[in-house]
Amino acid sequence: MSARLGVTALALLFVTGLWLVAAPFVVGYQPRGAEFTAATVNDLWVGGALAGGSFLGLAGYAAAALRELTARGRQSAES
Template identity: 70%
Template sequence: MKAKLGVAALVLLFLGGLWLIAAPFAVGYQPRGAAYVAATVNDLWLGGALAALSFVSLVIYAADALRELARRGAHADD
């Protein structure tokens, strides 16, 4: 149960990071063709860091889960 909550939290963090990256353009506070305003730069850096960190955490979790399944499969043949 705890693992499912952790994965759900990481997925929500990843989606939140993607939203921060898209928000300046979707909401419209970044004028088209203009230099990036400070809020846009902040959203891009923070959203990128949040999305990257949560994605890496999800990949590590998935690799660990696959490793555990492989270990259990190897012991089942004994």
């Protein structure tokens, strides 16, 4: 149960980070062709860090789950 909650939280953080990166252009508060505003730069840095960190967390969880499944498979094959 707690693993499912953690993965859900990481997935939500990942989507939130992606939204922060895309929002200035989707919503339109960054004028096309203009120099990036301070808000856009902030959204890009924070959103990128949030998406990147949560992606690394999800990848780490997947790697740990794969390692556990491999260990279970080896134990099952040995017995």
